[in-house]
Every structure is written in C-alpha cells, then in structure tokens.
Amino acid sequence: MSTHQPPMPQAAAAAPDRQAAPGGSYPGYSSPIPVVRTHLGHALASEWTKIKSVRSTMWTLGVFVLLVIGIGLLTGFAVESSAGDADLAGENPLSFGFFGVLLGSICVITLGVLTTASEYGTGMIRTTMTACPSRGRVLAAKAIVFFVVAFAVTLAAVSFVAMVHSSMLSGTAAEKPSGGTWFKATVGVSLYIALLGLLSLVIGSIIRHSAGAITIMIGVVLAPLVIALFMAASSLHKVQQWLLEYSIPSQLSVFYDNSLTQSGPSGWDPLWIMLGVTAAAYAGAYALLQSRDV
Structure with a gap:
C-alpha cells in the first residue's frame, strides 16, 4: 500500500507574509497612512479655518470697523468745526x-x-470634539485665534482714527499726545477690547446659547452705568460711585486719559481687572467643559 501523498498546491504552500500593525490588535494589516500625533497647532489651524470662513466674522468685524472709523471721523469733524481753541485747550x-x-x-x-x-x-x-477629543485644547485654540483676530482688527481701526484725529486737531489748542498716550489709546485699548471679546467667548461656552450670552454681555457693559445714573438717593451714593468707577465705559475711557469719574481705576488698572475677570471665567468654562456632555 503506497503512502505517497500528493504535493500541496503552490499557492497554499506559499503562506502570505503577514505583518502586524504597530500597536494594533488585528494582525495582518498595516495602514499605509502615517499616524500623526495631534497637537495645538492642528486645533489652531482648524479654528482659523472656521473663523475666516463663516459669515458672522465678516459682518461683525465689518460693522465694528465701520462704527469705529465712521463715528471717529464724524466726531473729529464736529469738534474741529464747532469747538474753539478755548474749548480744546489741554484736550x-x-x-x-x-x-x-x-x-x-x-x-x-x-x-x-x-x-x-x-x-x-x-x-x-460634536464634530469638533470628535476631531479633537481634548476639550481643553479646543477651548484654548478658539481663545487664541479669536484674541489675535480681535486685537489685530481693533488695533488697525483705532490707530487709523487716532492718526486722523491727531492730524485734524494739530492746528488747534489741543495738546500734542505723548508716546505713552499714543500707546494706551491704540495698543492698550485694543488689548482691552480683545479681552472683552474673549470674556464673551468664554461666557458663550458656559451658557451655550448665543442670544442668552450676548444679552448677558451687553448687560455687563451697559447695565452698571445705566443703573448708577438712576441712583439719586444719598444712601446709595457709595454703590453709585462704585458702579460708575468699575463700569466698562468708565474703564475704557481711562485709556484715553478722560475718565468718567475722578476716582477709581487709573493707568493700566482696567486692563489688569479685565484680565483677572477673563481668567477666572476661563477657568470656570474649562471646568464645565470637562464635566458636561457636548
């Protein structure tokens, strides 16, 4: 009785050369696509693509520039044509x-x-968090991109208005601004407005509702000053004074050396106050972002 066995087929004899995927649990497959570890730069690129491609950015910043430059020019023309040298002395x-x-x-x-x-x-x-599961990185990228955009646009607008006003009123009795005054009225104001916008971004992350967050922020800007104007009782004088001193319009006027009150924040104090408030709100937004579902 012959014990000879037929030869195995050549295809079966040649076993495929299988290579396990690095770090994978399914041997036999190696992805040709390189695996790149994501970092903050990727999140920044994503947020920059978003903010420059949506219509809200163009409209809001366009109206902002129009208001700053338009009202600035109108104010300059009105002051130049109506105010005398006595009115502008030391201004x-x-x-x-x-x-x-x-x-x-x-x-x-x-x-x-x-x-x-x-x-x-x-x-x-949901798509954003799926693409970048690190929620803190997403919030940081949004904050950085927005702050840079808001600061750059504000600086360009206020610098143009400042140059026009300085040129228009150079022949009057108005004082010539010093270098420090120029720096505060351009860079200082731009940093303050960018921080105010960043605070709004953080409040939007906390509230998660556009209309509600915008209403809250407009109230933060205008309500203290309006409430203080209607506090006529002498018993509320201290509260009225505090609201006037620390209202957003009053702090903003400090950068122009034209404070609405004789006391309260001065110099660069409004910028440090806004920085502290924004940092505290950012910490709260980060904690909520980590604990809540999207």
Missing part, C-alpha cells in the same frame, strides 16, 4: 475715538459669543 485729541470704540465693542462681544455658542446651536460641536 487730548485721541480721546474722541472713545465713542466709536464703545459702540463697536458690541460687535466684538457678538463675535466672541458666536465663536463658541453657535457650534452648540448647530450641533457642530
């Missing part, structure tokens, strides 16, 4: 840019809220 010509910046800040507040809260309204936040 800082850069201070007339205050009105446009105050109204324009509402636009920066709106954009800051929409940068975070709008994603919760549309459900886009």
Whole structure:
C-alpha cells in the first residue's frame, strides 16, 4: 500500500507574509497612512479655518470697523468745526475715538459669543470634539485665534482714527499726545477690547446659547452705568460711585486719559481687572467643559 501523498498546491504552500500593525490588535494589516500625533497647532489651524470662513466674522468685524472709523471721523469733524481753541485747550485729541470704540465693542462681544455658542446651536460641536477629543485644547485654540483676530482688527481701526484725529486737531489748542498716550489709546485699548471679546467667548461656552450670552454681555457693559445714573438717593451714593468707577465705559475711557469719574481705576488698572475677570471665567468654562456632555 503506497503512502505517497500528493504535493500541496503552490499557492497554499506559499503562506502570505503577514505583518502586524504597530500597536494594533488585528494582525495582518498595516495602514499605509502615517499616524500623526495631534497637537495645538492642528486645533489652531482648524479654528482659523472656521473663523475666516463663516459669515458672522465678516459682518461683525465689518460693522465694528465701520462704527469705529465712521463715528471717529464724524466726531473729529464736529469738534474741529464747532469747538474753539478755548474749548480744546489741554484736550487730548485721541480721546474722541472713545465713542466709536464703545459702540463697536458690541460687535466684538457678538463675535466672541458666536465663536463658541453657535457650534452648540448647530450641533457642530460634536464634530469638533470628535476631531479633537481634548476639550481643553479646543477651548484654548478658539481663545487664541479669536484674541489675535480681535486685537489685530481693533488695533488697525483705532490707530487709523487716532492718526486722523491727531492730524485734524494739530492746528488747534489741543495738546500734542505723548508716546505713552499714543500707546494706551491704540495698543492698550485694543488689548482691552480683545479681552472683552474673549470674556464673551468664554461666557458663550458656559451658557451655550448665543442670544442668552450676548444679552448677558451687553448687560455687563451697559447695565452698571445705566443703573448708577438712576441712583439719586444719598444712601446709595457709595454703590453709585462704585458702579460708575468699575463700569466698562468708565474703564475704557481711562485709556484715553478722560475718565468718567475722578476716582477709581487709573493707568493700566482696567486692563489688569479685565484680565483677572477673563481668567477666572476661563477657568470656570474649562471646568464645565470637562464635566458636561457636548
């Protein structure tokens, strides 16, 4: 009886050369796509793509520039044509840019809220968190991109208005601004407005509702000053004074050396106050972002 066995087929004899995927649990497959560890730069690129591609950025910043420059020019022309040398004696010509910046800040507040809260309204936040599971990185990327954009646009607008006002009123009795005055009225104001917008972004992340967060921020800007104006009782004088000193319009006017009150924050104090409030709100937003579902 023959024990000879037929030869095995050549295809069966040649076993495939299988290579286990690095770190994978399924041997036999190696992805040709390189695995790249994500970092903050990727999140920044993503947020920059978002903020420059949505219509809200163009409209809010466009209206902001229009208000700052438009009201600034109108104010300059009105002061130049109607005010005499006696009225402008010792006046800082850069201070007339205050009105446009105050109204324009509402636009920066709106954009800051929409940068975070709008994603919760549309459900886009789920896609964002899936692409970048690190929630703290997402919030940091949004904050950095928004702050840089808001600061750059504000600096360009207020610097243009400051140069125009200084040129228009150079032949009057208005004082010539010093280098420190220029720096505060341009860079200082821009940092303050960018921080105010960043605070709005953080509030949008906490509230997760665009209309609600915008209402809250507008109330923060305008309500203290309006309430203080109606406090006529002598027993409320201290409260009235505190509201006037620490209201956003009053702190903003400090950068133009034209404070609404004779006491309260001065110099660079408003910037440090806004920085502290924004940092505290950011910490709260980060903690809530880590503990809540998206």
